[in-house]
Amino acid sequence: MTRHTGFYQKTAEASAKRDLASKLYVATYRQSDGRQAICPELGDVEHFRQLSADLRDHVLKNLDTYLDRLVANLERAGTKIHWARTAEEAREIVRRVAADNAVKRIVKSKSMITEEIDLNPVLEADGIEVTETDLGEYIVQLAGQKPGHIVTPAVHCSTQDVVEIFQKKIGYNGPADPTKLTKAARVILRDKFRNADMGISGVNFAVADPGLIAICTNEGNGRYVTTRPRIYLAVMGIERIVPDLEAAALMLKMLARFSTGQRITQYTTFTAGPSRDGEGPEQVHLVLVDNGRSGILAGKYWRILRCIRCGSCLNACPVFRHIGGHCFPGCYSGPIGSILLPQLLGLDKSFDLPKASSLCGLCGDVCPVKVPIPDILLDLRHDSARSGYGGPVEKIGMTVMAKAMRRPWMYRFGQRAMRWFLKPMSKNGWIRYLPGPPGGWTSVKDLPVPAPRSFLRQWQANNSDGQTTK
Amino acid sequence: MTSNVLETIRQALRSGPINSTESHPLEAERARLFFAEADRKKLIDLFAQRARSSGASVHVVGELNKLSETIGTIISDGERLAVDRPDVISERLGSGFLNQLKESYRTVVARQLDREEIFKINVAITPVDFAIAETGSIIISAGSDRSRMSSLTSDKHIALIWADQIVPDLMDLPAQFKRVFADNVPPGFTIISGPSKTADIEMNLVIGVHGPGELHLIVLLKGIAGNPPK
Numbered sequence: 001m002t003r004h005t006g007f008y009q010k011t012a013e014a015s016a017k018r019d020l021a022s023k024l025y026v027a028t029y030r031q032s033d034g035r036q037a038i039c040p041e042l043g044d045v046e047h048f049r050q051l052s053a054d055l056r057d058h059v060l061k062n063l064d065t066y067l068d069r070l071v072a073n074l075e076r077a078g079t080k081i082h083w084a085r086t087a088e089e090a091r092e093i094v095r096r097v098a099a100d101n102a103v104k105r106i107v108k109s110k111s112m113i114t115e116e117i118d119l120n121p122v123l124e125a126d127g128i129e130v131t132e133t134d135l136g137e138y139i140v141q142l143a144g145q146k147p148g149h150i151v152t153p154a155v156h157c158s159t160q161d162v163v164e165i166f167q168k169k170i171g172y173n174g175p176a177d178p179t180k181l182t183k184a185a186r187v188i189l190r191d192k193f194r195n196a197d198m199g200i201s202g203v204n205f206a207v208a209d210p211g212l213i214a215i216c217t218n219e220g221n222g223r224y225v226t227t228r229p230r231i232y233l234a235v236m237g238i239e240r241i242v243p244d245l246e247a248a249a250l251m252l253k254m255l256a257r258f259s260t261g262q263r264i265t266q267y268t269t270f271t272a273g274p275s276r277d278g279e280g281p282e283q284v285h286l287v288l289v290d291n292g293r294s295g296i297l298a299g300k301y302w303r304i305l306r307c308i309r310c311g312s313c314l315n316a317c318p319v320f321r322h323i324g325g326h327c328f329p330g331c332y333s334g335p336i337g338s339i340l341l342p343q344l345l346g347l348d349k350s351f352d353l354p355k356a357s358s359l360c361g362l363c364g365d366v367c368p369v370k371v372p373i374p375d376i377l378l379d380l381r382h383d384s385a386r387s388g389y390g391g392p393v394e395k396i397g398m399t400v401m402a403k404a405m406r407r408p409w410m411y412r413f414g415q416r417a418m419r420w421f422l423k424p425m426s427k428n429g430w431i432r433y434l435p436g437p438p439g440g441w442t443s444v445k446d447l448p449v450p451a452p453r454s455f456l457r458q459w460q461a462n463n464s465d466g467q468t469t470k
Numbered sequence: 471m472t473s474n475v476l477e478t479i480r481q482a483l484r485s486g487p488i489n490s491t492e493s494h495p496l497e498a499e500r501a502r503l504f505f506a507e508a509d510r511k512k513l514i515d516l517f518a519q520r521a522r523s524s525g526a527s528v529h530v531v532g533e534l535n536k537l538s539e540t541i542g543t544i545i546s547d548g549e550r551l552a553v554d555r556p557d558v559i560s561e562r563l564g565s566g567f568l569n570q571l572k573e574s575y576r577t578v579v580a581r582q583l584d585r586e587e588i589f590k591i592n593v594a595i596t597p598v599d600f601a602i603a604e605t606g607s608i609i610i611s612a613g614s615d616r617s618r619m620s621s622l623t624s625d626k627h628i629a630l631i632w633a634d635q636i637v638p639d640l641m642d643l644p645a646q647f648k649r650v651f652a653d654n655v656p657p658g659f660t661i662i663s664g665p666s667k668t669a670d671i672e673m674n675l676v677i678g679v680h681g682p683g684e685l686h687l688i689v690l691l692k693g694i695a696g697n698p699p700k
Contacts, residue, residue, distance in 0.1 A: 023672070030673045042503065054495045061488050064480045077655065083475045135679060136670035152670060159672050178674035186679060193680070194589055210655045220666040220681025223622050226658065227612075238475065243494055245644035250501045252661075253640055260669075263520065264605040264640070267681065268661040275657045277614035279581070290475045298482035 007352040010327035020156060021322050027155045028315040034261015035312060035366065042257070052254050053370035055247055056306035059239070060297065066208040066241050067288070073211025077273030079284040087117035090289045094200070094233060095122055097285055101231055103128060103197045107189075109217060109225040110134035111202025112150060112309055113235045113289060115331035116344070119200075131192045133221040135185055142169040148325040150332065151259055151311035156324055189221070199225035199281070203236035204255065204268075204308075206286075207248050212272050213286060214248060216255065216265040226271050232281035234271070238293050239305040251308060258368040259310035296343045301376055304340055306369040313363035313373060319356050328353065335363035339376045351384035393437045412456065419450045504604050504638035513603050514689055517636050521606030521687050524664035525677060532691040534567060538574075541595070544626060544686055545575055549592035552580040552620040558597045559630070563694070571595075580617035588617075594624035594682075599659070600646045601636045601687075608687065609643075611651070611659035618658065626684040629662075633691050 014020060042048045059066055071081050082097075084090035098106070106128055108114065120130050120141075132141040136154035140147050143165045147153030154162070159176050166172035166181060170188055174180040201222060205214045213234050215222040226232050242248050256262040274284045296305055314320045314334030325333030329350055330341045338353040354377045357363075363373040384390060385398065404410045425431050431447040433439065441447065453461075507513045518528040531537045545551060553559065553571060556579055560568040571577050578587075580594065596617070598608040608629050612618045621627045637646055643661075666681030677683045 027673055030669075048501065051496060051501055057488075058495050061483070064476055064483060067476060067479070077657065085475055085478070133680070134670070135668045139670065152673075154670050157671070159674070162671050178671040179676050181671060182668060182676040182679055189680065190589070194586075212655075218666070219668050219679035220622060221679075223618075223660060224680060227618055227622070238479065243496075245647055246498045246501075246641065247494075247496055249498075249640045249643045250496060253501065253503075262524065262663075264607060264661065264663045266524065266662070266664045266667055268663075269658065270660070271658045272655050273657050275612060277612075279617065279619060280612055280657055288475065290478065294475070294478040294482045297479065297488070298486035300487055302486060302488055 005329065005349055005352045007327060007329060007350070007356070011323045011356060014323040014327050019158070020324055023156055023158060024321050024324050027149070027152055028317075028321050031151070031260055031311070031315040032366075035258055035315070036261075038257050038261045038263065042253075048250075048254065049368055049370050052250060052368055053306060055242070055250060056308075056369045057303075059241055059243065059247075060302060060305050063239065063241070063297065066243055067238060069208040070206055070211055070241055071288075073209055074213070074273065074286060075211075077211055078276075079211070079213075079271075079273045079286055082285060082287045084287055084289045084291070087289070087291050090117045090235065090287055090291065091119055091122045093287050094119060094235070095126060097231070097233055098123060098126065098128060098198060101197065101283070103231065105192070105196045106130045106198045106200055107133050107192050107196040107221075107225050107229065108137075109199070109201035109215060109222045110137045110147075110153065111200070111235065112331055113202045113237050114200065115147065116237075117235070117289060117291065119235070131189070131196075133189050133192065133219075133225065134217070135182060135219060138185055138189065139165060142166070146326060147331065148333075149311060149314060150309055150325075150334070150336075151314075156326065193221075193224040193228050196229040198231040198233060199227075199229040200233050200235065201225050203234050203240050203286075205248055205251055206236055206241045207245060207270070208241060208243050210245070210272065212248075212270040213284075214268060214270050216252075216268050218260075218262075218266045220267055222269045223267050226269050227280050230281055231283045231285070232271065233285040233287065235287045235289060238288050238290055239297075240308075254368040255308055255310055258312040258366065292344045299343075301339065301343060301379070303371055304336075304343060304376065306371050307336055307340070308369055309336075310368060312366045312368065313371075316362040316366045318358055318360065318362075323356070327356075335373045335377070336371070339371075339373055339380060342380055347380070347384055347387060347389065351380075351387070351389035354378075354380040354384070412454070415450070415454050415456075419452075422447075422450060498641045498644070502639045502641045507638055510633060510636075513636050513638060514633055516638075517601060517603040517606055518687075518689070519606075520603060521664070524606055525667060526606065526664050526685040526687050528687045528689065530689045530691065532693050534563065534694060537563075537688065537690065537694065538567070538570060540686075540688060541571075541628065542574070544628060544684070545593050549575070549626075550590060551575040551577045551593045551595065552583065552588075552591040552617070552624065553577055554580040554594065554596040554617045554620055555615060557615070559595075562597075562632070580620035581615070583620075588619045589623050591620060591624050593626045593628065594620035595628045595630065596621050597630050598635065599650050601631045602638075602640055602642065602661075603636055604639045605661075605663050606687075607640075607661045607663040609646070609659055609661055611656040613656050618660065621662070622681050624682050625678070626686065627662075627665075627682040628686045628688060631687060631689050633689055636689070
């Protein structure tokens, strides 16, 4: 039998939820439409994508140099730098900073890296109140769920879902109106900001020179988290760096346009270091997390590290639009998740992911930094077959197929044998059921009966000189 | 631990498929959409159009009376007004204007508010460091003489932009940053490009989540002011 990681089962469950797909459609199409409406004003979009890809490559090729510069410049501004090789080290660093400063209440701005290192549970276990302040992330946190999308975490929740979550968790008793719901959250979160001892965010970009930590939010929570509490701590993957403000400007031009179809997010907040004047944080910490990234950098899939987490490939993906983000065995989902998670978790726990693709190639076309997602999806399928994750049936089938493709007589014989084998199982020209492993196909799709004469024979008949075959 | 991660990265770069180091490939001019514009009116129009499309209100004002009038339409009775960088405002617009604000509204200076009082203001008036037409953005920095909280905690944010503070493209950010701050990098700054907003509940647009629900950008034409504040 074909082997599965559990992903397969989860996608089946997700696609059985009828309302999930419609919610995902609204969100992903809205964002895709936004991207398509705004990007033409860049003029030569391909030119901008290439500039951005080249820039990301340059950074990755000189990552050590730029990290050195970033660290030196931020330290000069008074920011404390921490290095973490693993998720566990990163969690310990944050715990220690919180403990050293007797932190009781933390406000967080939405961040994928803190999801990746699974930060909240260890802080909560230490008795610290951790509040997500991005509205979508707050909803998901109250519901005890995980984010369903890199950019819009509550994508799987309807307005009615939010009403029920708010009723249960924060005593909401208003109508099912997004504006009223948002205002209810605003009142509560404003107090959280006011009373928090520590703010935590991810990092959209760190600028090496001048040393700056940049985060983008539309709601303004990023400004609160970086400005109000007496301690601000940012967590970043080591690859999220740009050389200077020129490069930051280009990345900002691309990020929001490709993500939500805006020209720029409403607030882009830069932090160099602690405040020296009574407004703003007294301490600023930056945790630089490797967690497998240097391994990716050393391998053939290093271009994955170009990714700026805009979510564009999720919005474009016909598979993601059906299954959403919760099926994936990590916080990253969609096409980028399918190529990134195998690097972070190992192929043995994720060899199914690259198969969640129709290979339509849209994910590659909509990527602002030209991550070659479709190529990597194929290469990873190759890797997983090589490692034997396809199971014996696939292995035998593919071996026979490979042999037959190289021997025309065997290929022709195979075609005839297939027709002879399949014909009796058909009804009105369609095959609705096949026994054994091929049944996986017919359980969701009907198969047409092979034509009476193969393409090859038709070709030979129509081109009687028979040049193409021998 | 420091050398550990960096050393692993260096090793990865030595042993992996990528090892070439090239000079920074980005020429800022190649990433521009808008170039320096001789016609300032066109630049103001672009700024206004772009800012409006992200939800801001834009008022272009050429006289001091008109400015007072505009502010009057924004602030409601009884609302608390926090003024930021009053020195800059009175230097550019005259101390009479500042006094008039103090007489007309419950006015305080933003940086004189403590950590609790800053949450009790309704309207904030702030000058800006500079503005970008392409994205309809303003830049506000942190520093001992200015407030970064008032433009966040208020319900309405009024930003005063001198017309010649507007530059065409986001790619102008680095040069403006240098011009305004020289080598004194502020502890922080924010690019503000519209009111606080979200679409996290079924993609329904809601304005005024954590930050101000109203952003009023008042562009002051030349007759009203001289050079932009440093």
